Amino acid sequence: MKRVLTILLSITLVLALAVGCSQAPDQGQDQQEKMKIGFVYIGSATDAGYTYAHDQGRLMLEQELGDRVETVIKENVPETQECEKVMTDMIDQGCKVIFANSFGFQEYVKRVAEANPEIIFLHCSGSIQGPNYSNYFGSIEEARYLSGIVAGMKTQTNKIGYVAAYNIPEVIRGINAFTLGVRSVNPEAVVKVMWTNTWFDPAKEKDAAVALLDQGVDIIAQHQDTTGPQVAAEERGCWSIGYNADMSNAAPKAYMTAPLWNWGAYYVEAVKSIMDGTWTNEPYWGTMKDGLIDLAPLTEVAPEGAQEAVTKIQDQMKAGSFDVFAGPLKDQSGQVVVPEGSTVSLEDQLAMKWFVEGVEGKID
Amino acid sequence: MITIAFFKAAIIAGTPLLFATLGEIITEKSGHLNLGVEGMMLMGAIIGFQVGYSTNSPLLALLFAAIAGAFGALIYAFLTVSLRANQVVSGLALTIFGTGFAGFVGKSLVGMKMTDEFNYFFRDLKIPGLGDIPYLGEILFNHDIFVYLGYVTAIILGLYLYNTGKGLNLRAIGENPAAADAASIPITKYKYLHILLGGALCGLGGAYLSLAYVPVWQENITAGRGWIAVALVIFAGWNPYKAIIGAFLFGGLDIIGFRLQGTAIAISQYVFDMAPYVATIVILVIVSFRKSKKNAPPKALSEPYFREER
Numbered sequence: 001m002k003r004v005l006t007i008l009l010s011i012t013l014v015l016a017l018a019v020g021c022s023q024a025p026d027q028g029q030d031q032q033e034k035m036k037i038g039f040v041y042i043g044s045a046t047d048a049g050y051t052y053a054h055d056q057g058r059l060m061l062e063q064e065l066g067d068r069v070e071t072v073i074k075e076n077v078p079e080t081q082e083c084e085k086v087m088t089d090m091i092d093q094g095c096k097v098i099f100a101n102s103f104g105f106q107e108y109v110k111r112v113a114e115a116n117p118e119i120i121f122l123h124c125s126g127s128i129q130g131p132n133y134s135n136y137f138g139s140i141e142e143a144r145y146l147s148g149i150v151a152g153m154k155t156q157t158n159k160i161g162y163v164a165a166y167n168i169p170e171v172i173r174g175i176n177a178f179t180l181g182v183r184s185v186n187p188e189a190v191v192k193v194m195w196t197n198t199w200f201d202p203a204k205e206k207d208a209a210v211a212l213l214d215q216g217v218d219i220i221a222q223h224q225d226t227t228g229p230q231v232a233a234e235e236r237g238c239w240s241i242g243y244n245a246d247m248s249n250a251a252p253k254a255y256m257t258a259p260l261w262n263w264g265a266y267y268v269e270a271v272k273s274i275m276d277g278t279w280t281n282e283p284y285w286g287t288m289k290d291g292l293i294d295l296a297p298l299t300e301v302a303p304e305g306a307q308e309a310v311t312k313i314q315d316q317m318k319a320g321s322f323d324v325f326a327g328p329l330k331d332q333s334g335q336v337v338v339p340e341g342s343t344v345s346l347e348d349q350l351a352m353k354w355f356v357e358g359v360e361g362k363i364d
Numbered sequence: 365m366i367t368i369a370f371f372k373a374a375i376i377a378g379t380p381l382l383f384a385t386l387g388e389i390i391t392e393k394s395g396h397l398n399l400g401v402e403g404m405m406l407m408g409a410i411i412g413f414q415v416g417y418s419t420n421s422p423l424l425a426l427l428f429a430a431i432a433g434a435f436g437a438l439i440y441a442f443l444t445v446s447l448r449a450n451q452v453v454s455g456l457a458l459t460i461f462g463t464g465f466a467g468f469v470g471k472s473l474v475g476m477k478m479t480d481e482f483n484y485f486f487r488d489l490k491i492p493g494l495g496d497i498p499y500l501g502e503i504l505f506n507h508d509i510f511v512y513l514g515y516v517t518a519i520i521l522g523l524y525l526y527n528t529g530k531g532l533n534l535r536a537i538g539e540n541p542a543a544a545d546a547a548s549i550p551i552t553k554y555k556y557l558h559i560l561l562g563g564a565l566c567g568l569g570g571a572y573l574s575l576a577y578v579p580v581w582q583e584n585i586t587a588g589r590g591w592i593a594v595a596l597v598i599f600a601g602w603n604p605y606k607a608i609i610g611a612f613l614f615g616g617l618d619i620i621g622f623r624l625q626g627t628a629i630a631i632s633q634y635v636f637d638m639a640p641y642v643a644t645i646v647i648l649v650i651v652s653f654r655k656s657k658k659n660a661p662p663k664a665l666s667e668p669y670f671r672e673e674r
Contacts, residue, residue, distance in 0.1 A: 043583075044467060044471075044474070044583050046471050046472070046474040046583070047474060047582070047583060048474045048475030048582075052474075076467075194622055194625055195625065195633065196622075196633070197633045197634065197637070198587075200582075200584070200587070201587040202573075202578045202580065202582040202585055202587070203377070203380075203573055203577055203578055203585070203587065203589075204587065204618070204619075206577070206578060207373065207377060207618070207619045207622055208622045210373060211373075211619070211622035211623055211625075212622075214367075214369045226580075226582045227475055227580050227582070228578060228580070228582070231477075231578060231579070231580055245475075247475070249475050249476060249477055250475055250477050250580045251477075252477075361625070362625075364632065
């Protein structure tokens with residue numbers, strides 16, 4: 001009896017193997033028509049913030065290109081060797097294009113890209129570039145400037161708080177643009193900066209906002225990935241500017257608007273160009289004109305007249321005739337650093353390490 | 365800017381730590397090192413939030429947060445008490461499990477907010493009399509109900525451990541299970557009960573973040589506070605009373621950087637982030653130098669107990 005069982009089991013196993021093997025190539029053929037695209041995410045696709053915005057872009061890509069693409073995602077990938085494994089795994093699954101959405105993935109992307117020259121790698125917010133890899137980002141500063149207009153018109157204490165993650169050029173640029181927006185409509189107002197040294201810690205981000213509110217600010221803006229700061233503003237009966245997504249769920253009575261990324265605009269364009277064979281490794285820098293950057297619709301909390309003021313500048317941005325960092329710009333000590341008629345070059349923006357006049361805070 | 369507002373904020377920041385620390389103290393007193401604090405906190409946080417969100421009842425939310433934490437602890441207790449598995453590995457596994465569990469359950473809840481009615485339950489309540497003491501009243505006795513629950517729990521646990529027979533039994537199990545067994549204390553029952561109780565407290569600690577403190581669901585809402593609680597247990601010398609002071613001290617360290625930014629004393633937030641751990645190491649060094657029995661860990665901590673090996 002035992003013997004019969006053994007033989008039966010063996011046959012089953014062999015059959016299973018045969019079935020398994022014969023099906024695999026079929027599937028492969030099906031998929032050859034589709035281009036498989038991998039997305040490596042630093043956070044969760046439902047984080048209501050940064051990665052959520054990227055995932056919306058991925059969904060838009062799927063919608064626009066339909067049957068021609070298939071996407072795979074990996075969430076909560078740490079900025080360590082781990083992400084190298086994730087990317088290699090995606091290549092094994094047949095991905096031809098890989099998007100990696102966080103700055104910290106940079107050196108790993110470079111290494112995997114150099115080992116896999118037939119795969120195209122696109123890295124968000126970095127500066128690497130090679131035959132089969134490049135980077136993409138955009139001027140969120142434009143939307144921050146617009147949200148600054150809203151805040152500048154709304155504030156009553158003329159003090160605005162800004163909860164900021166790390167003192168890197170990306171964040172500093174945002175604070176400067178926001179402050180320029182604020183002071184374009186309200187030259188008296190100041191922007192107080194609070195560093196948290198974290199992208200993602202709702203309780204801590206809320207504490208930082210509370211500390212700012214204790215100092216008398218009545219509007220909270222943020223460069224953080226959670227809604228913690230919004231909640232602090234809501235609880236104190238103050239107002240807030242979000243980031244990355246519509247945050248009115250978290251703070252219905254405080255939230256006014258938020259600078260938004262529309263990553264889909266880039267993802268569709270990039271994948272199309274790869275399919276046509278017209279892709280180049282030129283870094284992508286998207287603007288409001290390109291549709292990569294947008295401002296969330298103003299809520300009822302936003303001040304009267306803000307919509308008109310925002311639309312006026314936004315139209316110029318869309319036409320490409322408005323430069324956020326056009327001189328004259330003064331630094332914190334009141335000295336003119338960017339004279340009238342000149343501007344901050346993109347290269348200098350990417351290395352920005354100084355605050356404009358009107359910012360209260362220090363860069364360590 | 366060290367003001368009353370700061371001290372008040374320190375109490376709030378310390379409350380999730382207090383619950384988790386108390387939970388871990390009671391667990392370790394039974395001789396079990398449960399490194400799953402972070403996981404149990406997250407399980408309590410998400411289940412509390414889910415229940416609160418769908419029923420709009422704060423009491424049900426608290427109850428289920430505690431049950432969720434206890435459920436996590438039950439897995440751990442089964443592994444380490446009944447199967448005598450390695451406690452460190454089981455605890456770490458529980459942390460990883462809890463993180464994944466909370467992320468999974470909370471997927472559709474990210475960014476969601478409780479109703480105003482729900483939040484009203486956790487409004488600041490001034491305690492008559494005590495709340496009128498100058499300075500101290502505002503700092504200690506003008507908080508939401510959850511904070512008071514923390515004070516009361518710590519004191520009850522202290523009384524239980526040091527002033528009751530059952531508490532003595534529990535400590536005996538943590539020190540020398542064989543002797544406790546010989547005194548016919550039902551060891552397994554004690555261990556299970558206290559590990560579950562510990563888990564329930566950790567669950568409440570997590571729920572404080574998702575229900576009263578933040579109160580919006582965000583993935584990984586605890587952001588490492590469970591580990592600070594593990595360090596706090598050592599800092600407090602396994603004593604619930606000292607845990608109160610420790611938790612509020614560590615809570616203050618957590619937020620002090622924000623109050624100092626922009627003042628003349630510019631110390632990096634990173635220094636304060638390190639401080640709880642540095643303080644723990646210093647305390648460990650002092651304790652081991654003094655060889656004091658008072659602040660030492662339970663002797664049988666993290667050793668599985670086999671009756672047959674007596």
